[in-house]
Amino acid sequence: MSSNIFVVGADPFNMEKVRRLNLGVDHRIHELLSFDEVKGGGYYPVEDCLALAEQRLAAFDGSIDAIVGYWDFPVTAMTAILCRRHGLTTPTLESVLRCEHKYWSRLEQCRAIPEFTPGFTQVDPFSDDEINNIELPYPFWIKPVKGTDSLLAFKVRNREDLRSSIAAIRREIHRIAEPFDHILSHARLPEEIVPVKGHHCIVEELVPGRQCTVEGYVHDGEVHHHGIIDSINYPQSSSFLRYQYPSRLPRRVKDRAVEATRELMQHIGYDNATYNVEYFYQPKTEKLVLLEINPRLSQSHSDMFEKVDGASNLQIMAELALGQPPDFPVREGRYGCAAKFHVRVFEDGIATHVPDGNELEQIRQRFPGTLIELKIKPGMRLSELIEQDSYSYDIAHIHTGARNQKELLEKFNRILEALHFEFAPVGADEDKAPAVPGIAVQ
Incomplete structure (x- = not known):
């Protein structure tokens, strides 16, 4: 059956x-x-x-x-x-919320792996008194205690940044605060978390460094990992350019991240499901700082695992849900490395030309194994896109693989040149339209 x-x-x-x-x-x-x-x-x-x-x-x-x-x-x-x-x-x-509720998660991280946890506090963005008495020094991040895709996450460098960030948060946070409060109503919450509602924010120390993600699963209480992925931003930006697998971090750094993740997931009591845990690594000091815990696999990583290891991480998700111990291959795929690239625009605009099916098929024929997800349609205004970060518009995803990183980046640049988007300007700057970033990645 x-x-x-x-x-x-x-x-x-x-x-x-x-x-x-x-x-x-x-x-x-x-x-x-x-x-x-x-x-x-x-x-x-x-x-x-x-x-x-x-x-x-x-x-x-x-x-x-x-x-x-x-x-x-x-x-x-x-x-x-x-x-x-x-x-x-x-x-x-409750174990899912110990990962997803950013303030609750930080408290648990402090208890399990304090040396990997940055400075943080929580604040009610509708309380002027609390906002005026934030103790963390500038610069810092402010974001909802429940976020998704960096929604309403702002880098705050000074008082003016704080004022503009709070204004945007007050205007938009109800979109996620109200449904998150519905979720919280289904859970048994500790006393220290009950007062921290969905409209609250977390303020976190700004930590520079190279970002990586440990992806794995917990089965019957035993924590496993099946890959470490590098997250690389656009130059001089906090917006993602690409996820790349396998990670190029030193082995000793990866081992420390894996061990910290094992201790943390066991402490949280998360079991029989996939996870991914994000870190920042600072090469000069070799310090590792935990960014966040996601109680799920990353669907952004699925195609990369398939290209490099020979199977998608979605297989692990399904096997665990059926009560089976996962059986995941290692380095049995077609490529030595793979990436998911985010094509972004950094100004608002109206899409007047988006590659059609014939154009995409020509690109796929030129670059076998490449998958392209378009996030916009002709006539769409970029600011109408949902779940965007605070600084850019994510218009397309390119999934591809190669023998090594050099070939991977050269291939991406050729694909990017072949993708043709056009935008009309919005507002007063009628003579100036945004362009797809024609960058050469390295």
């Missing part, structure tokens, strides 16, 4: 990969909730989605064997809630 696996927050690009998984057992994949239903509108109707998921599960004529999701908020929390209701394999909602 087939096992039935239900996917929360399904999108076409990743669902194609999920449907191709080889799990070694007869199984069927079902879309429980689509990406658009869960978060495609730029808001998060948590209670409506939970009710809709329950209606669809109740109407299903067959066994419910696993419920999975690969997106961040609210998919991670909703998946834990649904699995708990149906007695399925899942981490507890």
Whole structure:
């Protein structure tokens, strides 16, 4: 009899990969909730989605064997809630929130691995008194206690930056605060966390360095890792340029990150699911600082694992949900390294030309193994894109692989030259339109 696996927050690009998984057992994949239903509108109707998921599960004529999701908020929390209701394999909602609630997570990090935890505090952005008495020195980051894709995360260098950041947060934070409060209402919270609502923010020490991510899973209490990925920003920017696998960090640094992650995940009590934990590494001092814990795999890494190791990390997610110990290959893929590149524009504009299907097919034929995700359509204004960081617009993703980093970056630059976007200006600068960054990465 087939096992039935239900996917929360399904999108076409990743669902194609999920449907191709080889799990070694007869199984069927079902879309429980689509990406658009869960978060495609730029808001998060948590209670409506939970009710809709329950209606669809109740109407299903067959066994419910696993419920999975690969997106961040609210998919991670909703998946834990649904699995708990149906007695399925899942981490507890509270362990998920110890990762996702940025303030709660920092408190737990201080208890488990204090030497890896930066300075931080929490603040109510609607309290002038609290804002005027932030104790961390400039510069620092301010962001919601629950974020997604760097939404409303601001680098604050001075008082003027703080004023403008607080204004934007007050204007927009309800979009994520209200649904996060709905999620918190399903959990048993410690007394120190109860007063920190969804509209609160965390203020964190600004830590420079090279960013990397330890990705792995916990199975029956034992913490494993299956890869370390480098995260590389655009020059002089906090916006991501690419994720690259395998990491080029020194072995001793990677070993320290893996050990710190093991201690942390065991302390949090997270079990039987995937995770990814992000760090900053400072080469001069060899200091490692933890950025955040994500209680899920990174779907941004899936194609890279497939290209280098020969299987997607989505396989691990599904195997764990079915109660199976993961069986993941190592370096059995076609390429020596791979990356996911983010094509960004740093000014607002209206898309007047976006590559069509024929143009994309020509690029794929020139560069075999390359996948391109377009995030915009003709006529779209960039500022209407959802879940963007505070400084850029993410217009396309390029997934590709090569023998080594040199070939990888040369290949990306050729692909970028072949991708043709055009934008019309917005506002007063009618003679000045934004352009796709024609950078040569190194």
